[in-house]
Amino acid sequence: xxxxxxxxxxxxxxxxxxxxxxxxxxxxxxxxxxxxxxxxxxxxxxxxxxxxxxxxxxxxxxxxxxxxxxxxxxxxxxxxxxxxxxxxxxxxxxxxxxxxxxxxxxxxxxxxxxxxxxxxxxxxxxxxxxxxxxxxxxxxxxxxxxxxxxxxxxxxxxxxxxxxxxxxxxxxxxxxxxxxxxxxxxxxxxxxxxxxxxxxxxxxxxxxxxxxxxxxxxxxxxxxxxxxxxxxxxxxxxxxxxxxxxxxxxxxxxxxxxxxxxxxxxxxxxxxxxxxxxxxxxxxxxxxx
Numbered sequence: 001x002x003x004x005x006x007x008x009x010x011x012x013x014x015x016x017x018x019x020x021x022x023x024x025x026x027x028x029x030x031x032x033x034x035x036x037x038x039x040x041x042x043x044x045x046x047x048x049x050x051x052x053x054x055x056x057x058x059x060x061x062x063x064x065x066x067x068x069x070x071x072x073x074x075x076x077x078x079x080x081x082x083x084x085x086x087x088x089x090x091x092x093x094x095x096x097x098x099x100x101x102x103x104x105x106x107x108x109x110x111x112x113x114x115x116x117x118x119x120x121x122x123x124x125x126x127x128x129x130x131x132x133x134x135x136x137x138x139x140x141x142x143x144x145x146x147x148x149x150x151x152x153x154x155x156x157x158x159x160x161x162x163x164x165x166x167x168x169x170x171x172x173x174x175x176x177x178x179x180x181x182x183x184x185x186x187x188x189x190x191x192x193x194x195x196x197x198x199x200x201x202x203x204x205x206x207x208x209x210x211x212x213x214x215x216x217x218x219x220x221x222x223x224x225x226x227x228x229x230x231x232x233x234x235x236x237x238x239x240x241x242x243x244x245x246x247x248x249x250x251x252x253x254x255x256x257x258x259x260x261x262x263x264x265x266x267x268x269x270x271x272x273x274x275x276x277x278x279x280x281x282x283x284x285x286x287x288x289x
Contacts, residue, residue: 053081055089062127063089074128092127096188099142103196106153108161115196116153116161118169120145120176126184134183141180145190148175158201165192 056079057063063075067087075089082089103117122141124130130137152171153161161168173190180187 049084050081053084055080055082057091060095061091061093063091064127064131065089071128071132090131092124092130094124094127096121096123097138099138099145101142101146101149103194104146104150104153106150108153108158109155110157112158112201113198114153114158114161115194116149116192117194118145118149118172118190118192120187121189121191122180122185122187124184125186129182129184137180137183137185140183141176141185141187144179145172145176145187148172151175158197161195165195168192 055063055075057075057077059077061077063080064071065073065075065082065087066089067083072087080089099120099122101118101120103115105113105115107113120141124137134140149172152168152175156164156168169190169192173187176190177187
């Protein structure tokens with residue numbers, strides 16, 4: 001941010017030239033005496049000095065005043081006055097300012113090169129410190145945040161960079177805050193915007209994500225089959241316990257799979273008949289032993 005200076009040197013020089021010409025023309029007049037001319041010029045000079053020293057400080061600004069190069073005061077919003085030529089007032093904007101951190105090529109802890117850019121939000125809290133302690137606080141905040149970003153990203157692995165953006169941004173903010181406090185700057189927030197990965201790494205991550213989805217699909221399918229088998233076992237137990245249950249279920253199944261009942265002849269034996277044969281076979285087997 002470029003600070004606005006309220007010391008109108010050009011205007012002051014122009015006024016002096018104007019006064020010089022005015023004095024020259026008045027000195028050529030025979031009507032006005034020398035003493036009157038001097039008093040008139042002096043009064044005019046004082047009037048211009050008073051009017052020219054008026055300044056307006058906006059609500060979102062503060063005016064840092066230097067008297068003969070030395071800090072004397074910080075002017076609050078409203079109408080104020082400075083002594084032209086002796087005092088200089090520099091306006092400082094107190095609103096939240098944003099500055100971009102250009103994309104940085106950083107190597108993570110696991111040796112993966114990534115491109116990262118971010119944005120810094122900061123605000124001037126002490127106008128006098130921002131003017132007296134640092135030459136260009138906007139540039140300084142941007143450069144320090146850039147260095148802090150490289151340090152923090154270089155100490156974490158790629159997975160953490162991708163999944164923990166907020167945590168990394170908080171660490172960068174703490175580092176920048178410690179450095180900018182003597183400058184009267186408050187860093188309100190830092191946001192990581194884009195993370196650019198190499199093309200090879202993008203393909204590997206895509207394959208990994210695809211394999212992970214396939215693994216989940218197989219697990220879900222197996223869980224579904226397991227649940228279906230449990231339900232079928234429960235249904236078979238219920239049908240076996242009910243007299244004629246298996247036979248009724250068999251007839252229903254035959255009816256569903258038969259496309260044309262008029263052309264099909266079905267010979268169905270009751271399940272009890274089959275169980276009787278099974279019991280008889282077991283009886284003869286036991287008898288022969």
